[in-house]
Amino acid sequence: MTKKIRNPKSQIPKLKYTLMTGNEAIGEAAVAAGCRLYAGYPITPQNELTAYMSKRMVEEGRVFIQSESELAAINMVFGASVAGARAMTSSSSPGISLKQEGISYLAGCELPAVIVNIMRGGPGLGNIAPAQSDYFQATRGGGHGDYRTIALAPSSVEEAVELTRLAFDLADKYRGPVLVIGDGILGQMMEPVKNSKFEIRNSKLLPKPWALTGAKGRKPNIIRSLYLKPGALEEFNKKLQRKYEEIKEKETRFEEALTRDAELIIVAYGTTSRIAKAAAQNLRKKNKKAGLIRPITLWPFPDKAIKEVAKNAKAFLVVEMSNGQMVEDVELAAKGRRPVHFYGRSGGGVPTPEEIEKEALKVMSSWFVDKKPRTTN
Amino acid sequence: MQTTRIICAGFGGQGIMTLGKVLATLGMKNGKSVSWMPSYGAEVRGGTAHSMVIISDSDIPSPVIDKADICIVMNKPSLDKFESRVKKGGTIILNSSLIESSVKRKDINAVKVPATEIASSLGNIKVANIVALGALVSKTKIVSKNKAISLLKEFFAEKKALLELNKKAFNEGIRI
Known part of the structure; x- marks a missing residue:
C-alpha cells in the first residue's frame, strides 16, 4: 500500500x-x-x-x-x-x-x-x-x-x-x-x-536487535566505542574493515555516458557532472571522442570503472569545484597507466560547459601535435 | 532543440522569486526540462534579488545563467546589474514605473512596461510581477496566453479574489 x-x-x-x-x-x-x-x-x-x-x-x-x-x-x-x-x-x-x-x-x-x-x-x-x-x-x-x-x-x-x-x-x-x-x-x-x-514503501525496516530499547526480558545491550582490553580494539577495527570491504564490493555506484569508444574520459560528480556531461556531448558534435564517468558514491569510489575505461581511453580529465581532491582517487585508480589532467574552480566559481570543452580540447590537441617523443620539462 | 534562459530581477518584495517559479512551472507543465535558481544569502535590503529560470527541450547542465535570452528587471539597480547579461538580440523587459533611464545597448530589444503603476491602479502593487509576466508572454510567446491563465487559475484555486486580480494584471501586461 x-x-x-x-x-x-x-x-x-x-x-x-x-x-x-x-x-x-x-x-x-x-x-x-x-x-x-x-x-x-x-x-x-x-x-x-x-x-x-x-x-x-x-x-x-x-x-x-x-x-x-x-x-x-x-x-x-x-x-x-x-x-x-x-x-x-x-x-x-x-x-x-x-x-x-x-x-x-x-x-x-x-x-x-x-x-x-x-x-x-x-x-x-x-x-x-x-x-x-x-x-x-x-x-x-x-x-x-x-x-x-x-x-x-x-x-x-x-x-x-x-x-x-x-x-x-x-x-x-x-x-x-x-x-x-x-x-x-x-x-x-x-x-x-x-x-x-x-511514496511510502511498505517494506519493513530492518530489525535493530542491538538498539537500547529497555532490557525487559532480555540481556542488556551495550553500545560503546571504548575498547580497553588489549587486542579488543584491533579486532573491532578489523571487523569494521571487513564491513567496508563488503560495502566496496556491493555498494559502489556510478554513471557512465559516451564512454564506450571515448579517448578522453571526463570524471566529475554532483553539479559539476551535469556541466561536464554537456561538455562531452558538445565535444562529440565536433567528432571529439569524449565520455563521462560520474561517481555517485564518492566513497566507495568507482575505481574498477576507472580501471576498465583506462584500457581504451588515452587520458582522464577530472573536473571539480575545488582545487583538486577527487583527482587523487582517479590517479590511484588509473595507477599511472593513463595521464590524469585536472580542471577546477573554487570559492564559488562554477565552470561552464565551454570552459570544460576548452580544457578537454587542450588535452586532446596535444595528442596530435607531433609524433616525436616529447622531452620532459 | 531549444533552450530559453530567463533572469528575473528586482528588489525584495516585488515577487521576483515567485515570477521565476511561475515561469518554471509553466515550462514544467509544457513537458520541458526546467530549473529555477535563486540568488541566496548575502542579499541586502533595497538591493537586487534575482532568480534564474531555464526552460529547455533537453537536460539542463547548469541552472546558473551567464547570458540570458530574456531579462525582466523591476528596478534600476537590476537594470544596471543585468543589462550586460542579455544575449545579443535578446529581450529586456523593464518596469518603466521605477526605471526612468533607458537601455544603453542597441543590440537588444527593450520593452517598457509601467508594471508598478498598472498594479497600483488595479489596487495592489504586489501584482506588478504578473503584469510583467503578461508582457513577457505577449512579447516572447514562450507559452500561450491560455496556458498561462490556466496556471494562474490553479495557483489561486482557493482564492477567487486574488485570481481575478492576477488575471487582470496579466491581461494588462498582455496589452503592452
Whole structure:
C-alpha cells in the first residue's frame, strides 16, 4: 500500500511532478524514508532543509529540534539512533566540521545516521557559494580514527530524493553514518521531482536487535566505542574493515555516458557532472571522442570503472569545484597507466560547459601535435 | 532543440522569486526540462534579488545563467546589474514605473512596461510581477496566453479574489 505524499509546498496538486528545491526535496525524502528525528542548526546554503523539516516533522508528529549547536545536533542524532530510530542532521561545510567528532563516534559505535552536507566555499567560513571542497573530508572518514563513511553525491534534485532514501537504507544495513553530499546549487535550485518518488514503501525496516530499547526480558545491550582490553580494539577495527570491504564490493555506484569508444574520459560528480556531461556531448558534435564517468558514491569510489575505461581511453580529465581532491582517487585508480589532467574552480566559481570543452580540447590537441617523443620539462 | 534562459530581477518584495517559479512551472507543465535558481544569502535590503529560470527541450547542465535570452528587471539597480547579461538580440523587459533611464545597448530589444503603476491602479502593487509576466508572454510567446491563465487559475484555486486580480494584471501586461 502506498500513501499519497502530502506536500504543503505543492500549489499544483494535479501535476505528477512537484517543483522543489534540493533542500526541500531532501527533507521530504527523509520524511518518506521514515526519519523520526531531525536535529539541525542553521547555516546557508542548507537553511531551507532545516526550515522544511521544522514544518513537516511536526505535521507528522515526529521530532524536530533546532539545536543550540552543531555538536548538540549530531549528538541528538546519536541518541535517537541508539534507541533504534531513523535520524538525520544536515549542515554546510563549517558545520559539518563541527559534527566530525559525533560522526566518528557513530562509526565507532556502529550506529546508523544520515548526515547531509550542502557544501559551501572554504576554508574557514569561506562563503555561501557552491563548492565541492569537502571531498577529502567526506571520503577519508572526516573525523578521528580509522573509519569510512558511505558518501552519496546526487547531481539533480530528483536524484537527491533517491539517494537520501538510499542513505537511510544503507545506514541501517551497514550500521554506520552515511553522508549525502551536495553543493549550494543542488540545495538552492528547483527542479521537477516525480511525486511517486516520495511514496511510502511498505517494506519493513530492518530489525535493530542491538538498539537500547529497555532490557525487559532480555540481556542488556551495550553500545560503546571504548575498547580497553588489549587486542579488543584491533579486532573491532578489523571487523569494521571487513564491513567496508563488503560495502566496496556491493555498494559502489556510478554513471557512465559516451564512454564506450571515448579517448578522453571526463570524471566529475554532483553539479559539476551535469556541466561536464554537456561538455562531452558538445565535444562529440565536433567528432571529439569524449565520455563521462560520474561517481555517485564518492566513497566507495568507482575505481574498477576507472580501471576498465583506462584500457581504451588515452587520458582522464577530472573536473571539480575545488582545487583538486577527487583527482587523487582517479590517479590511484588509473595507477599511472593513463595521464590524469585536472580542471577546477573554487570559492564559488562554477565552470561552464565551454570552459570544460576548452580544457578537454587542450588535452586532446596535444595528442596530435607531433609524433616525436616529447622531452620532459 | 531549444533552450530559453530567463533572469528575473528586482528588489525584495516585488515577487521576483515567485515570477521565476511561475515561469518554471509553466515550462514544467509544457513537458520541458526546467530549473529555477535563486540568488541566496548575502542579499541586502533595497538591493537586487534575482532568480534564474531555464526552460529547455533537453537536460539542463547548469541552472546558473551567464547570458540570458530574456531579462525582466523591476528596478534600476537590476537594470544596471543585468543589462550586460542579455544575449545579443535578446529581450529586456523593464518596469518603466521605477526605471526612468533607458537601455544603453542597441543590440537588444527593450520593452517598457509601467508594471508598478498598472498594479497600483488595479489596487495592489504586489501584482506588478504578473503584469510583467503578461508582457513577457505577449512579447516572447514562450507559452500561450491560455496556458498561462490556466496556471494562474490553479495557483489561486482557493482564492477567487486574488485570481481575478492576477488575471487582470496579466491581461494588462498582455496589452503592452
